[in-house]
Amino acid sequence: MLLVPGLETPRPEQLSPEARSVGRDGDVHLVFPADSPAVRAATHAQDGDLPAVLEITDVAPVSVPNRIRGRAWLSGWITIVPGVVEPGRVMVRLELGELAVDDLWGAEGVDPDAFAAAAPDPLAEYETELLQHLHSGHGDQVRRLWRLLGEQRAAAGADDRAVPLALDRFGLRVRFTRGGEGSLVDRSFDARFEFPEPVRDVAGLRRAMHRLFDATED
Structure with missing residues (x-):
C-alpha cells in the first residue's frame, strides 16, 4: 500500500498499486488506475515534495503458523511519470529517501544506494x-532435515511438521512445528539450511537440494 499523509480514501485497496518495478536509479515505479487517490494526490503535488511511504507485506506462499515473513517500508516523495502506461493507467514514481525492513533475519535500515545497486535474487521469480x-x-525429505539441526535438534523431533518457508540463492528456511500437524502442542521455530555456495539458477538449486537431502541419510 502507498500511504500518503493526509490522504483519505474510503477503500484501502485503492492505495495498492497494480504493478511495481525498480528503476536503475533505485526509484520505485508504481502503476495505479488514473482515478486513484494516489494519482490525484501526486498530480496536484508541487515540485515533487509530496511525501509517501510504500508499505510491503511479504506473506509465505505455503500454509504455516504466522504466515507473514516480513514487512518493508520505503519512504520518499511521489511524482507522476509523464507518458501513458496504458489507457486508464498512470505511473507514479517514488523517489526513495529511507528504507527499513523487518523480516525473518531481523530489523534494520537499508541504504538507498545499496538498494539501487542490489541484483534481484535469481530464485525470486x-x-x-x-x-x-x-x-x-x-x-518427507524436508521433514528429515531435522537430522541436520545440531544443537537445535533437541527442540525438534522426527514427528514434527516441517514446512519450507523461504528460499533464496543462499539457502532454505524451514518452519518446524512441535508434535506435527494436529498436535495440541503449538510451538514452532525456524531453522536455516545454508547451501555450500550461492546458486545461480534453478538447475543449481536442484543440485544443492539433492546434496542437502542426501546429507540427512548419512
Whole structure:
C-alpha cells in the first residue's frame, strides 16, 4: 500500500498499486488506475515534495503458523511519470529517501544506494512455485532435515511438521512445528539450511537440494 499523509480514501485497496518495478536509479515505479487517490494526490503535488511511504507485506506462499515473513517500508516523495502506461493507467514514481525492513533475519535500515545497486535474487521469480513443490512433493525429505539441526535438534523431533518457508540463492528456511500437524502442542521455530555456495539458477538449486537431502541419510 502507498500511504500518503493526509490522504483519505474510503477503500484501502485503492492505495495498492497494480504493478511495481525498480528503476536503475533505485526509484520505485508504481502503476495505479488514473482515478486513484494516489494519482490525484501526486498530480496536484508541487515540485515533487509530496511525501509517501510504500508499505510491503511479504506473506509465505505455503500454509504455516504466522504466515507473514516480513514487512518493508520505503519512504520518499511521489511524482507522476509523464507518458501513458496504458489507457486508464498512470505511473507514479517514488523517489526513495529511507528504507527499513523487518523480516525473518531481523530489523534494520537499508541504504538507498545499496538498494539501487542490489541484483534481484535469481530464485525470486520462482520461489512460490518451488516452495509449494517442496511442500507437496518432498514433504518427507524436508521433514528429515531435522537430522541436520545440531544443537537445535533437541527442540525438534522426527514427528514434527516441517514446512519450507523461504528460499533464496543462499539457502532454505524451514518452519518446524512441535508434535506435527494436529498436535495440541503449538510451538514452532525456524531453522536455516545454508547451501555450500550461492546458486545461480534453478538447475543449481536442484543440485544443492539433492546434496542437502542426501546429507540427512548419512
